[in-house]
Amino acid sequence: MLKLENTCAYYGQIQALHDISIEVKKGEIVCLIGANGAGKTTTINTITGFLRSCSGTISYLDQNIRGMSMSAIVKKGISCVPEGRRIFPKMTVMENLELGAYVHKKDYSGTKNILEKIWEMFPVLYERKKQLGGTLSGGEQQMLAIARAMMSRPKLILMDEPSMGLAPIIVEQTFKSILKIKEEGTTILLAEQNAQMAFEISDRAYLLQTGNVVMSGPPSELACDPQVQQTYLGG
Numbered sequence: 001m002l003k004l005e006n007t008c009a010y011y012g013q014i015q016a017l018h019d020i021s022i023e024v025k026k027g028e029i030v031c032l033i034g035a036n037g038a039g040k041t042t043t044i045n046t047i048t049g050f051l052r053s054c055s056g057t058i059s060y061l062d063q064n065i066r067g068m069s070m071s072a073i074v075k076k077g078i079s080c081v082p083e084g085r086r087i088f089p090k091m092t093v094m095e096n097l098e099l100g101a102y103v104h105k106k107d108y109s110g111t112k113n114i115l116e117k118i119w120e121m122f123p124v125l126y127e128r129k130k131q132l133g134g135t136l137s138g139g140e141q142q143m144l145a146i147a148r149a150m151m152s153r154p155k156l157i158l159m160d161e162p163s164m165g166l167a168p169i170i171v172e173q174t175f176k177s178i179l180k181i182k183e184e185g186t187t188i189l190l191a192e193q194n195a196q197m198a199f200e201i202s203d204r205a206y207l208l209q210t211g212n213v214v215m216s217g218p219p220s221e222l223a224c225d226p227q228v229q230q231t232y233l234g235g
């Protein structure tokens with residue numbers, strides 16, 4: 001579904017990604033693990049078109065999307081749950097969700113259907129649909145960020161550290177929701193520092209270090225590597 005080949009990304013003169021190659025097949029959850037500054041967010045922002053200073057090929061459903069506008073990429077079926085959630089704090093839950101469906105703004109019945117799925121998956125968002133986004137708890141804001149990404153009815157969702165800053169029990173609930181989204185047919189690329197949790201739900205994993213892919217394979221294989229165990233799985 002998604003293939004990055006020899007992708008590089010830059011911030012001015014600084015190169016943040018070095019010839020990375022990553023593949024995500026339809027129906028998979030693929031995780032990108034790595035420490036602070038490894039290049040996880042840069043990879044996600046390069047795919048969405050937010051970071052335009054890049055080279056190499058980014059193909060999605062056999063079409064090169066590198067250089068396309070962000071809105072064109074969303075229309076093609078890729079959406080993003082950004083790092084730090086980035087919900088709109090002064091808008092209600094409902095308004096945040098409506099913005100997620102902006103690319104299909106005239107398709108009222110499609111939007112109604114996806115909203116029904118979202119209310120079923122996250123009942124607390126239904127209860128709080130008139131509440132301002134900024135007044136939700138961290139866990140509820142994460143649910144809202146995921147739900148907003150679902151509103152454009154994507155084929156592929158890019159999630160950037162959905163566990164960040166959440167209590168362990170909320171992290172578990174969040175990962176359960178991610179699995180449910182996969183079961184309903186959406187493919188997921190998940191950037192995570194929480195390698196333990198990411199490995200539990202992923203089909204394949206890539207390890208990023210200083211902008212390079214240094215290891216890839218099934219999570220069970222990466223989890224056996226002594227360096228991965230020591231650095232990312234707490235020994």
Ligand SMILES: Nc1ncnc2c1ncn2[C@@H]1O[C@H](COP(=O)(O)OP(=O)(O)OP(=O)(O)O)[C@@H](O)[C@H]1O
Nearest residue numbers: 011014016034035036037038039040041042043193
């Ligand atoms: N806007 C920017 N300008 C300059 N350098 C940047 C910018 N954003 C990121 N970088 C650098 O690019 C590298 C990769 O950063 P990135 O944010 O992709 O890492 P990350 O893996 O997402 O880390 P974290 O786990 O902390 O979110 C880092 O060295 C970072 O300092």
Ligand SMILES: [Mg+2]
Nearest residue numbers: 040041042083
């Ligand atoms: Mg990041």
